[in-house]
Amino acid sequence: MHKRLRFGFSATVFLIFSLVLAFAAEPVPAPKPLAETSKTEPGNAIASPMPKPKPVQPPEAVSPHVKDAAACDLPGMDFESLPPVRGEFSGDAGCGIESPVRLTSIQREGAQVALKGAVTVSCAFAQTFSEWLQSDVLPAAEKHFDGGIKSIATGPGYQCRRRNNQPDGKLSEHALGKAVDISGFAMKEGASVSVETDWGKDTPAGRFLTDIQKSACARFTTVLSPEGDEFHKSHLHVDIGCHGKTCTYLICQ
Numbered sequence: 001m002h003k004r005l006r007f008g009f010s011a012t013v014f015l016i017f018s019l020v021l022a023f024a025a026e027p028v029p030a031p032k033p034l035a036e037t038s039k040t041e042p043g044n045a046i047a048s049p050m051p052k053p054k055p056v057q058p059p060e061a062v063s064p065h066v067k068d069a070a071a072c073d074l075p076g077m078d079f080e081s082l083p084p085v086r087g088e089f090s091g092d093a094g095c096g097i098e099s100p101v102r103l104t105s106i107q108r109e110g111a112q113v114a115l116k117g118a119v120t121v122s123c124a125f126a127q128t129f130s131e132w133l134q135s136d137v138l139p140a141a142e143k144h145f146d147g148g149i150k151s152i153a154t155g156p157g158y159q160c161r162r163r164n165n166q167p168d169g170k171l172s173e174h175a176l177g178k179a180v181d182i183s184g185f186a187m188k189e190g191a192s193v194s195v196e197t198d199w200g201k202d203t204p205a206g207r208f209l210t211d212i213q214k215s216a217c218a219r220f221t222t223v224l225s226p227e228g229d230e231f232h233k234s235h236l237h238v239d240i241g242c243h244g245k246t247c248t249y250l251i252c253q
């Protein structure tokens, strides 16, 4: 009895030892390489050595027309953006506008002030021009005339030509979309203002024109009135051209 117990104990110890050896000999499965893990588990950011893919950019706006309209910010103006304008004359290149806009009217307290003959100019000029019209010209008209302006008579803005249409002149600022000529105004009360006939007069029309010439000189780099020269007897010319090396020289006539 005692002997059999001892044998039983030894046999059990041997059996356990054999089992431990058997388990130790079992080959351990090799860990999967990380790259493979990342392939099968793309959501596992920590295990993945691959860089995160860059988000795909949405395609450009469908229409360049829409893109340009968004780029030129003209609050209070009715306008449309146009494709770039290119022009030549007499073999010379240089006319043109990179970002043209066509101005048609100004919104003023729920009403429209029309630009007679839509004006095509650069976006940069349109910004200065619209600020001048809205902040200076329309309020000045309301000061001198009941109801203010109904419409403004302008030239076309862009014209591929030399200064004052002289054959040997420099390129006009009109040829770059940086200028506009104004010849007169129609007021809501029925009065009309003509630069040619009312300039310099001590009348509401004359005082209104003097007011807007002064305010134009504070915004544009060039203002030419009938006082300026023989080429501007019939209109007020405003532009944002560069004078001098640093573009800081102003002409106000």
Ligand SMILES: [Zn+2]
Residues within 6 Å of the ligand: 174, 179, 180, 181, 237, 238
């Ligand atoms: Zn002009």
